[in-house]
Amino acid sequence: xxxxxxxxxxxxxxxxxxxxxxxxxxxxxxxxxxxxxxxxxxxxxxxxxxxxxxxxxxxxxxxxxxxxxxxxxxxxxxxxxxxxxxxxxxxxxxxxxxxxxxxxxxxxxxxxxxxxxxxxxxxxxxxxxxxxxxxxxxxxxxxxxxxxxxxxxxxxxxxxxxxxxxxxxxxxxxxxxxxxxxxxxxxxxxxxxxxxxxxxxxxxxxxxxxxxxxxxxxxxxxxxxxxxxxxxxxxxxxxxxxxxxxxxxxxxxxxxxxxxxxxxxxxxxxxxxxxxxxxxxxxxxxxxxxxxxxxxxxxxxxxxxxxxxxxxxxxxxxxxxxxxxxxxxxxxxxxxxxxxxxxxxxxxxxxxxxxxxxxxxxxxxxxxxxxxxxxxxxxxxxxxxxxxxxxxxxxxxxxxxxxxxxxx
Amino acid sequence: xxxxxxxxxxxxxxxxxxxxxxxxxxxxxxxxxxxxxxxxxxxxxxxxxxxxxxxxxxxxxxxxxxxxxxxxxxxxxxxxxxxxxxxxxxxxxxxxxxxxxxxxxxxxxxxxxxxxxxxxxxxxxxxxxxxxxxxxxxxxxxxxxxxxxxxxxxxxxxxxxxxxxxxxxxxxxxxxxxxxxxxxxxxxxxxxxxxxxxxxxxxxxxxxxxxxxxxxxxxxxxxxxxxxxxxxxxxxxxxxxxxxxxxxxxxxxxxxxxxxxxxxxxxxxxxxxxxxxxxxxxxxxxxxxxxxxxxxxxxx
Numbered sequence: 228x229x230x231x232x233x234x235x236x237x238x239x240x241x242x243x244x245x246x247x248x249x250x251x252x253x254x255x256x257x258x259x260x261x262x263x264x265x266x267x268x269x270x271x272x273x274x275x276x277x278x279x280x281x282x283x284x285x286x287x288x289x290x291x292x293x294x295x296x297x298x299x300x301x302x303x304x305x306x307x308x309x310x311x312x313x314x315x316x317x318x319x320x321x322x323x324x325x326x327x328x329x330x331x332x333x334x335x336x337x338x339x340x341x342x343x344x345x346x347x348x349x350x351x352x353x354x355x356x357x358x359x360x361x362x363x364x365x366x367x368x369x370x371x372x373x374x375x376x377x378x379x380x381x382x383x384x385x386x387x388x389x390x391x392x393x394x395x396x397x398x399x400x401x402x403x404x405x406x407x408x409x410x411x412x413x414x415x416x417x418x419x420x421x422x423x424x425x426x427x428x429x430x431x432x433x434x435x436x437x438x439x440x441x442x443x444x445x446x447x448x449x450x451x452x453x454x455x456x457x458x459x460x461x462x463x464x465x466x467x468x469x470x471x472x473x474x475x476x477x478x479x480x481x482x483x484x485x486x487x488x489x490x491x492x493x494x495x496x497x498x499x500x501x502x503x504x505x506x507x508x509x510x511x512x513x514x515x516x517x518x519x520x521x522x523x524x525x526x527x528x529x530x531x532x533x534x535x536x537x538x539x540x541x542x543x544x545x546x547x548x549x550x551x552x553x554x555x556x557x558x559x560x561x562x563x564x565x566x567x568x569x570x571x572x573x574x575x576x577x578x579x580x581x582x583x584x585x586x587x588x589x590x591x592x593x594x595x596x597x598x599x600x601x602x603x604x605x606x607x608x609x610x611x612x613x614x615x616x617x618x619x620x621x622x623x624x625x626x627x628x629x630x631x632x633x634x635x
Numbered sequence: 636x637x638x639x640x641x642x643x644x645x646x647x648x649x650x651x652x653x654x655x656x657x658x659x660x661x662x663x664x665x666x667x668x669x670x671x672x673x674x675x676x677x678x679x680x681x682x683x684x685x686x687x688x689x690x691x692x693x694x695x696x697x698x699x700x701x702x703x704x705x706x707x708x709x710x711x712x713x714x715x716x717x718x719x720x721x722x723x724x725x726x727x728x729x730x731x732x733x734x735x736x737x738x739x740x741x742x743x744x745x746x747x748x749x750x751x752x753x754x755x756x757x758x759x760x761x762x763x764x765x766x767x768x769x770x771x772x773x774x775x776x777x778x779x780x781x782x783x784x785x786x787x788x789x790x791x792x793x794x795x796x797x798x799x800x801x802x803x804x805x806x807x808x809x810x811x812x813x814x815x816x817x818x819x820x821x822x823x824x825x826x827x828x829x830x831x832x833x834x835x836x837x838x839x840x841x842x843x844x845x846x847x848x849x850x851x852x853x854x855x856x857x858x859x860x861x862x863x864x865x866x867x868x869x870x871x872x873x874x875x876x877x878x879x880x881x882x883x884x885x886x887x888x889x890x891x892x893x894x895x896x897x898x899x900x901x902x903x904x905x906x907x908x909x910x911x912x913x914x915x916x917x918x919x920x921x922x923x924x925x926x927x928x929x930x931x932x933x934x935x
Contacts, residue, residue: 298904463884464793596690599902611885616798
C-alpha cells in the first residue's frame with residue numbers, strides 16, 4: 228500500500244515531533260467499525276514511532292451502547308483508555324464534561340466544513356474526524372430496470388415506484404421501503420430527513436426552532452408508509468442493522484441507510500450483489516433533498532497518562548493518507564474533500580464520486596452537550612407515533628414541550 | 636500448652652463472649668459500611684444537588700428541588716406506574732408458577748435431576764440473555780410465538796408495536812425467569828416438612844387437596860415470605876428484561892423506574908436528578924421490606 232509508506236509517515240509533522248516517549252496506548256474502536264482494518268493502520272503507526280504500541284479495545288455495536296460504556300468509564304476518571312472513537316453527535320457532550328483534551332495545531336480547513344464544525348466547541352478543537360458518513364437511498368437496480376421505474380427524487384415518487392414494483396412482483400417477503408423506527412439513534416435521523424427537506428431547522432444558536440407543520444408532515448409521511456403497505460407494519464421494531472439485513476437478503480426495493488451497508492450489500496454473502504444502487508434521499512413535495520450527517524471522531528481522553536503520544540496518534544489517524552487507506556480497504560467515506568477524487572479510491576468504490584455531494588450537503592443533528600436528551604425525546608416520540616400510541620400531532624406537541632425544557 | 640501470658644493483649648487471647656462477637660462481626664460491618672451504607676448516604680447527598688456533567692458547572696446545592704421536579708415529570712409517573720404494574724403482575728405470577736414447579740420437583744420421581752435441572756437453568760441464565768432470547772421469541776416475523784399462533788390458525792401479533800402486548804411479553808418473560816428462583820426457595824421449604832404429617836393425614840383420611848391446604852401451605856409460609864421479599868424487591872428494580880426486549884418502547888410505554896434512573900445518570904449524565912429518582916426507589920424497597928417483615932412477625 229503505497230499510501231502508508233514509512234516515508235509518508237515520517238513526513239508528517241506530528242510524528243516528527245521529538246517529544247514522544249515510550250508508551251502503551253489503548254484505543255477504543257467499536258466492533259462495527261472494522262477494528263481489523265484499523266489494526267493495519269495502527270501497525271504502521273507503531274512502526275513509525277518506535278517505543279509506542281497501540282492496543283485496540285472493542286465493544287458495543289450501537290452508538291448508545293458505546294456512549295454508555297464510555298460515559299461510565301469517563302465519569303469514573305478511568306485512565307485505561309487513551310483514545311476513543313465517538314459518534315459525531317458526542318464530542319460536544321464529552322468536551323462539556325471535560326472528558327476530552329483539546330487538540331492544538333490542526334488545520335481544520337482541510338476537512339469537510341461539517342466535520343470542522345462538529346469537532347470545534349467554543350473555538351477549541353475537541354476531536355478529529357475518523358471518517359465521514361451520511362444517509363443514502365439504497366435501491367435495487369435490477370428491479371427498477373425490470374419495471375422501468377426511475378430512481379425517485381421525492382418520497383411520493385418512491386411510494387408510487389414501490390407500489391408498481393410490489394404489485395408486479397407479487398412477492399410477499401418483498402417490502403417497498405425499509406427505514407428505522409425503533410427507538411434508537413438512527414430514528415432521530417428518520418424524523419429529521421423530511422423535516423429538513425422542508426427547509427426547517429430544529430435548533431438555531433442553541434435555541435429550539437421547531438416548525439410544527441413540518442414536524443407533523445414528517446411523522447405523517449413515515450406513518451403513511453407503514454399504513455399503506457410501502458413498509459412493513461412492524462417498522463417500530465426496525466433498527467439500522469435490520470434494514471441492512473433486509474436489503475441484503477433481497478427483501479426490500481428501497482432502504483434508508485448509512486454508507487456501511489454498501490460493502491456488505493456488495494459482498495459475496497449478499498443476495499443482491501451487483502444489483503445495488505445508491506442515490507440521494509428523496510425530498511418532500513416542494514422541498515429539497517436532504518441527508519443526515521453521520522461519521523465518527525477520534526477524541527483524546529482527558530485521563531490518558533500519555534496525552535502527547537495519544538494526540539500524535541489521533542493526528543495520524545485523522546490524516547488524508549489514513550482516510551484514503553480506510554476508503555479503499557474499509558469503504559469508509561473520507562472527511563477530506565480531495566480523497567473522494569483519488570483514482571484508487573474510486574476504483575475500489577465508484578459510488579464515492581457521487582457520495583461527496585451527499586456528505587457535503589448533509590445536515591448535522593443539533594450540536595449540544597445535552598444531545599443525549601434531545602435524541603431520546605425525538606426517537607421515542609417517533610417510535611410512539613409509528614406504533615400508533617400517539618398521533619403525529621400529539622407527538623409533535625410532546626417534542627415541543629420536552630425539547631423546550633432541554634434547550635433553554 | 637498456653638502462650639506466655641501478657642496482660643496487655645488479654646483482650647485478644649481471651650476477649651469474652653461480647654468481645655469475640657464484636658471481633659468476628661467487625662470485618663462484615665466494615666464491608667457493609669463500605670459497599671452499602673456509604674453509597675446510600677452518598678446517594679441521598681447527591682440527590683440534593685444540581686449536578687449535571689453536561690452543564691460544565693460545578694455541583695450546586697438545591698435542597699429538595701430535584702424531588703419537586705419529579706412531581707411535574709410525566710415520565711417519572713409513567714415509569715413508576717409501569718414498575719408497580721410489573722411488580723403486581725409478576726410477583727404473584729412467579730409465586731404460583733414457582734409453587735407448582737416446587738411441588739413437582741418434590742414429587743417422588745425416580746430421577747430427580749431432570750426436574751431440578753430445568754428448575755436451575757432459567758435461574759442461572761443472566762437476565763439480559765433472557766431478555767434478548769425472549770425478544771426473538773416474540774419477534775413479529777421470525778419469532779416462535781407468532782409461528783405457533785399461525786399454526787393454530789390465529790392472527791400473529793406485532794408484540795412490540797403496542798404498549799399492552801409489549802407489557803404482556805415482558806411480564807411473561809419476567810415470570811418465566813423468576814419463578815425458578817421462587818421454586819428453589821419453596822423446594823427447600825417443602826423438604827423441611829416432615830413426611831410423617833402427610834402419613835398421619837392419610838390415616839385420618841384427608842385427601843391430597845386438603846393436605847395441601849392444611850399442611851403444606853401453612854408450614855411453607857416462612858419460605859413463601861422470604862421468597863416474596865426477595866422477589867418483590869427485585870421486581871421493583873426491574874431493568875434488564877424490558878431494557879433488552881423493548882428498550883422501553885413503543886414510545887416509552889414499557890420503561891421502568893430503574894431504566895429511567897439509568898437513562899438520567901448514564902446517558903444524560905444528570906447525577907442529581909438520577910440520584911433523587913434512585914432515592915425514591917430505595918425508599919420504595921425499604922417500605923416493602925418493612926411491610927413484609929411486620930407481616931411475618933404478626934403471624935409468627
